[in-house]
Amino acid sequence: MSQSILLKNGMLLLHKPGDVVSPVKADPLIVQDRINKVGEVLDAPYEDTKVVDCSKKIISPGFLKGRHSDDPLLDYLPTENMQGYFYDLEDVYWGQLDVGITYVVDHAYMNYPPESGINGISATKSPGIRAFFCYCATSRFMSRSPLKKDDEIFLLELDWFSMPKQVVVDLFNKARRWGVKNITAHYTKGPYSAKQILESYGLLGADLLSSHSNAADHDDALLLKRHNAYILCTPKIEMQMAIGEPLAFHEDFSSICSLGIDCHSNNSSDMMTQMRLALQSARARFSQPFLDQGIIPRKLKALVQGVFSLGTIQENEIGSIATGKLADLVIFKTTSPSMxxxxxxxxxxxxxxxxxxxxxxxxxxxGKIRKENEFWFHVGRMQSATHSQGNRR
Incomplete structure (x- = not known):
């Protein structure tokens, strides 16, 4: 039995040289986990090929969400910031599941009891999305020693750069020695540059993902580019929390930026909202100097082409629709009044x-259908702490 899907009669958004995205009427054929072929009027190659009629639909590369978390708001700090302690393990599981995203960097802030990490990983894996699970060392870090050798630890979330140098150095070195693939960290306005601190410690590297970074300057940009390190831009939460303009289209940072969502309890969890906010905030920033002089700008600097690529992250294996790439796709209906x-x-x-x-x-x-007609498919739950150890309040 073949595992193949043929998407017929849809409009594909295809990346061409120069990051130019063009709509093309074509049929992508998926075999196993790869896009096997893209062509006009393809026929099903096998008797058991699933044929999906995509008439009046748009087929897009899957979206990459560079940041998924629960961040504190100012009024929220004294009353709600410790609410995570009241969530049981079942809450942790269902709080992770989402729709419309095929790749996510998951900032796991809910690691209060040790078992919560198991449920977080279970929920991240259940929908079948690609994911980095960032194990966040919480305020109980020193007493609980959460970093023990564990093949399930792939990322680490850490913001404690104000700790003594040797503590930071030892933690980074330990994480890398154990094979942690990426380390995520916040960087907003403050008396110091976290990036320059890490550089002075010899720790800045390509495995560092910096959330927000609105306070970063030209020197920070040079450091990040030198080490091939990236920034996660979350426009809505950044503008709301007054931490600065999003950097998605900033001249120094646009080539090393990706988009994320951040706080799901604060704003919608779809990538299109963040794409629109990033685009329009960049346009407003570009236009303001002209308006200050009483001049109307003749053209827009930030374009739809650029923000679409930010949302999909065109890489070697994912992020565009092409023969040989992994089959991560999102299909949109176009019959609603808005579309x-x-x-x-x-x-x-x-x-x-x-x-x-x-x-x-x-x-x-x-290459597997994970959601169709508002229903999840092929969603398998791992053995979780909820069932193996019972709920904890």
């Missing part, structure tokens, strides 16, 4: 500017 006319005029703009979560029709990850 119907935009999709006919410009499918790329329709995806970047107009949809809501109701317009998701299908999500394919690794």
């Amino acid at each position: 119907v006319f935009a999709a006919q005029g410009n499918p790329l703009t329709a995806i970047a500017m107009y949809p809501s979560v109701r317009d998701f029709d299908m999500v394919i990850v690794n």
Whole structure:
């Protein structure tokens, strides 16, 4: 029995040289976990190939969410910041599941009891999405010693750069020695540059993902580019929390930026909202100097093409629709009032500017249909702490 899917009659958003995205009427054939072929009017190669009619639908590369977490708001700090202590293990599990994203960097702030990490990993794996699970050392870090040798630890979330140098150095070295693939950290306004501190400690590397970084300057940009390190930009939470303008289209940082969502209890969890906010905030920043002089700008600097690539992250294995790439795809309906006319005029703009979560029709990850017609498929739950050790309050 073959594992193959043929998506017929849809409009594909294809990346071409120079990061140019063009809508093309074509049929992608998925075999196993890869895009086997993209062509016009393809026929099903096997009797058991699942054929999906994508008429009046747009097929996009899957979206990468560079940051997924629960961040504190100012009024929230004294009353709600410790609410995580009151969540049981079942809460942790269901709080992780989401829709419309095929790749996520998950900041696991809920590691209060040791078992919560098991449920967090279970929820991250259950929908079949690609994910980095960032084990966050909480305020109980020193007493609980959460970093023990564990093959399930792939990332570490850490913000304690104000600790003594040797503590920071030892922790980074230990994480890397154990094979932690990426280390995520916040960087906002403050009396020091976390990036320059890490550089002075000899710790800055390509495995560091810096959330926000609105206070970063030109020197920080040079450091990050030198080490091939990246920034996670979360426009809505950054503008709300007054930590500075998003860097997604900043001249110094646009080439090393990705997009994320951050706090799901504060804003919607879809990538299109963040794409629109990043785009429009960049346009406002670009236009303001002209408006201050009484001049109307003749053109826009930040374009839909750029923000679409930010949301999908065109890489070697994922992020675009091409033969040989991993089959991570999102299919949008175009018949809702918000989409119907935009999709006919410009499918790329329709995806970047107009949809809501109701317009998701299908999500394919690794060649498997994970969501179709608002239902999850192939979602298998790991053995979790909820069942093995019981709920903890």
